[in-house]
Amino acid sequence: MKNHNKNIILLSHGDGGVKTGELINDIICRYLKNDILDRLEDSAIIDCKSKRVAFTTDSFVVNPLFFPGGDIGKLSVCGTINDLATSGCRPYALSLSLIIEEGFFMADLEKILKSIRDALAEAGPGIKVVTGDTKVVEKGNADGIYINTSGIGFIDDDIYISPANIKPGDAIIINGNIADHGISILGQRQGFNFQAGIESDCAPLNSLVFDIVSSSKKIHAMRDATRGGLARVLIELADSSKMNFEIYQDSIPIKRETRGICEFLGMDPLYIANEGKMVVIADWGDRNRIVQAMKKNKYGRQARIIGRVNRRRTSNERTCVILVTELGTKRYLDLHYSEQLPRIC
Amino acid sequence: MLNSVNINKTVKSINDLNRKLVLKGKYKTLKIMEVCGTHTMAIARYGIEQLLPENISLISGPGCPVCVTPIKEIDIIIEMIRKHEITVFTFGDLMRVPGTYSSLYTERSRGKKIKICYSPSDALDYAESNPAIKVVFIAIGFETTAPLTAILVKRTHNKGIKNFFIFSVHKTVPNSLEALLSDKQINIGGFLLPGHVSAIIGSKPYSIIPKKYKLPCVIGGFEPLQILLSIYNILNQIKNGVPSVEIQYRSVVKPEGNPVAVKNIYDVFEPVDSGWRGLGTIPSSGLSLKGPYKKFDAKMKFPVGKIISREPPGCICGDVLKGIKKPVECKNFAKTCNPSSPLGACMVSSEGACAAFFKYYRNSYNYHTGKSKP
16 A cells, blocks of 8 residues: 655654654755764764854744745755854854644655755855754644754854944945845745746855955954845944944945836835845955955855944934935935735745 | 936926026925825935925825725724624735724734735635635725726626625825815925826826916826926926926826726726815715626625724824825824834825835934935
8 A cells, every 4th residue: 555644744753753763864864964963862062162152043934935046944054154154153063943844745845954955065064963853743833844943153262243343434345136035035925927037145154254254354243134134234233333324325236136126016125135145344444355355255246335334323312324325315224114024034 | 227417417407497486486485295105205215305405395195095094994894804704805005004993904913814915816816716705805096006906896797706895995086186275274386296196097187286276287207317307397387387287207197098997997986975084075086886896895795883983192194194294293203103003094004104204214304494314
């Protein structure tokens, strides 16, 4: 008799018994083999490579699971690696927790695991998934699959990157075109038949960050622009550094097709999610050197200076990011209040 | 990318012509009403007012269909959802608009079947695929969206679909402008007319404005250069002393409009008196299903009892919609009223004047000059 259950996830895959062992050993470990994970211990034991450790976590509930340029698997690796990278650390190890809906196709799970493996390989030879967990929930929950990844990285002694370092006059730089991720997701969700074929910019940026910190000792702050878009990151950095920023709208790189779709839908690209964009704030004197170094990296070809840190705010002034429009007029950049696009990551 | 050479030229021309007109005594200050919510947003987003002379200001009008929908309509649709087993489809903007007692957003989080669509055909497709479910589409918008609703109603009728209904809150623009002009509080010197509504209705329906009220009108596009050119054209009409309805947005708007679209509207709908927030009841300014299409009217199919509706206390949306007050002059603006907890529709709608102000200018409005510049 044909076993129809072989190609879907069952509740028994999450009950800690025989089927759980099969799922982990035969499927998950096949894609994620490494010396630490293969021990399948409750905790991964890691030798500390530096005095300071960066530690982050992120959960991924993106809908749809598969989109042009990536999927939830790739996202779960790149998202956490990029969060680690903003501290200037060398990402080292990830945990991987899967919450899978009963009835999820095994083929889709394998696609996602393959993406995770490929994203790890892209990020660099030393980065591994060292521990994880798998749960299965009843049909109707988890929307297919939810993933959480946490990650650690080691920070060299001479690297200290924080918004507290930001100074008046600093250059504000971004590595490339904005808003592609959000638009690619929207295109899938609503069944918009965008001929333009916008792909998500989902990418691991740790090698780009390595190139950046190698090019200058005066990198003051970095942050990756995900949910809420470039606008959110700029406002957060201005807020935590207590500085005013001035941003030049016509310097912000954006693909013509993405811009056109945003205009058509009445959406502001500054607020649309990215998954492969890093904002760098550094000493003005080093700006050209940094941009040149970024352009040599695969993920920094369209790197550009998009603005400058203006001045320190007084204690009773509100957070202030001024956008100089393409017309030369000025307006404030403020946080969006409405959910432009939910479940984007 | 924007053509900054032409923009600079146009800005200079506006400034030069304005100086001449003031010297000639044509006006001291000039208020131009931009009717359409999309213009409101574009003007705010590009900071167009900063390029204009100090004595010319742009005031926002009632061209935001969500903002001018009376609260009672929100209350009625919510009561309809509570009393009857229906699935409601709506555009996203309407979700957070507060009714007297609740909002569609709140009702959805309480489990009511409310879905957001980008196009009304999504609602009809859903109804066709689910014949056991009664589907109500909230048909909102001006003459730009009404033809699409009309076509869908015709399709529903021709295919014999029995489970699709329309809750029409469609309104038509021209009569609202006349109603504005009869209000002595308002002191408008010219109109920047809506580009997309005019693509449907053409320029003739506005002709009473220059004829009876001697005011210049320009139907403008939405790019910064088009908006600036429209403003220049208004000043030019003042200079020549011959007010008319001029079309700047010639790539999209013809004087005769789109007669096929207009025919579709009036095959299916008839004009009825309609309540506009802030303006009161305006004759023949709403659209209601007629004749054989009346059977798709959700209000008739799913009656609700008497509802007592109230404007939120302290909300001055009405004055904002008439251009008498700027959003920032409301004592609740950005305090108790903001996009995540709005008092009125003007703060919620993507085309609302209060929403535009909140998003782009809330920290920078200069009460002295009346301009918004950081």
